[in-house]
Amino acid sequence: MVPYLRFVSASSEWVVRCAPLIRGGGRVLDVACGTGRHTRFLIQAGFQVEAVDRDVSTLSILSGAVIRQADLEGEAWPYSAGEFDGIVVTNYLHRPLFCRLFEALAAGGVLIYETFSEGNEWLGRPRNPDYLLKSGELLDLIKGQLEVNAYEELCVFENNRAVVQRVCAIKTKK
Template sequence: MTDRPSAWVARFAPAIAPGETLDLACGGGRHARLLAALGHPVLAVDRDAASLAQVAGPGITTLQYDLEAEGGAWPFAPGRFAGIVVTNYLHRPLFAHLAGALAPNGILVYETFALGNERFGKPSSPAFLLAPGELLDVAARHGLKVLAYEDGIIETPRPARVQRLCAAGREVDPGAVRLDM
């Protein structure tokens, strides 16, 4: 695992409007630190206390919470976050909650493994791999506007098959979002 932010997240994080951001399943905090450096107050959430201990820094609040073991309880208010970042994590029951927690002018940046990744290693179970076009379907089902989408093979930080989505809340004018930052 690398400490450098994902190129996808680094590309779209500057498009997030000022406000609180959520780094869900934050691991060691590479994206939380990026978002904080951009001036966002960040809530970094992970189930692993050891990972969260690495995340602490200015502008970052941590929360140890296991979204899969808490009986499906979603702890965040609707419309709370200006930005939500999720990488290398897939728990399908959270999709509706993520869309609901996004502010109407918010940005969701999502990147995780897709079917076909089994030839590169783990994860290899279809339960943890996105189906073709699945992130596009999620955006459509929850009224998000797709700003960018990719589905393919990456070489860094290690070879993998991934899907990537940058989507906006209902009040975002997609034509006004700078994607070349």
């Protein structure tokens, strides 16, 4: 895992820690990629990356990735079953997408997910309970779908303080 350490400052520590579980050189989807911080990290780590967000205007200078503009909450899901060896989602929660994420993973594919949890409303945004996981909810969403490799529910002190839940899970079924 040593080669990944130089990217820690730009990327979530969770993504950096879990990314080596994704098949080397595999296809990875960065969901709700924002400015592309994880897209850049994943490209530099040797993955084939597709970045998707409803606003991709800041990604035009990003080379080495397929960029897709899509409103994942208001449009049809644009991906096929078993298409990705890894899916990364950070700081984004739209509960109806979970079944699509599970389906888009190939057998042996890795889901790396990290987002805000209850308690975060005391530290900053988001504060809306619709965008905050309830305690243990991320595990409940994954139960029976993927095999959990690692899970954390904690307050992090990376860029800003936040209360988060994180999971790294593997699709063992076809």
